[in-house]
Amino acid sequence: MTHTEDDGLAAVLERVQTGVEAFDELVMGGLPRGRATVVGGTPGSGKTVFATQFLANGIAQFNESGVFVTFEESPKEIEANMAGFGWDIARWVREKRLAFVDASPRADDEIVIGEFDLAALLVRILHAAETVRAKRVVLDSLAQLFDHFIAEPKILRRELFRISSALKRSGLTVLMTAERNSEYGEITATGWRSSSPTMWSCCATCSSERSAGARSRF
């Protein structure tokens, strides 16, 4: 049986269990395999914890390695924060079941002059995925990435589309977190407020559906 991206057969897509039971029930068994899904939530609603759960359960329950692309906290901070959940992140990194792409803010003084792309970020994600033979990838959070290049939202949208397409081609199941400033409003985040619907639909297209109810409260 064959089906294309747009023929509305999202229900037949294989599902990747997040391991968060209540959530998996809500979204027909889990996230669509080989697609990118955006999870939006208000600040402090647990987006990073949910994203980490997706990776941690993948490793601990389903034997699927993961890549954590962090735009906010450093890998060390994530490791410390998650120790409370009983996840030994450092051990998984040593065992090559988890890899970080550390894109957290650095002290470097940086300016933009002329055109650019995010090929370096994509290459780093693909390299990390290859190193651990990853099946799952988390990008946390898009708001911080947009903040980093705050004057260039157009380039960012184009590049994010490119990144999610490339990850999809590699068969990776991608979870991206994004900020929304109210529980039922439009998905928004600092730096891409005006353009957020495009962003959302771009990523929704990647996942073939809007992952109804895919908020990070669970």
Added chain:
Amino acid sequence: MAPQPGTPVDLRLYIAGESAGARRARENLSRMSKLLPETARVEIVDVLLEPERAEAAGILATPTLSNDGFDPPRRIVGDLADVDRVLHFFGIVPREPD
């Protein structure tokens, strides 16, 4: 704030393969090289060939020109279209043409 003149010039240009942006950045860098102090070091890193160096240096965007003579490094993202601004940002006083 303008940096102190005399900071060592230790440039690393991170590019991704042979894209149009990579080509423009290389051309602009080579135009600029005549103006750099004689002690300047210039290296080109293709992240497609050496992804682990992009990871170690925390590079997200290409092209990125990093001046590792500063601690922490000073970085310019983009194809370096404006050479004067690049030199100014790195505190480089252009060398007189021979």
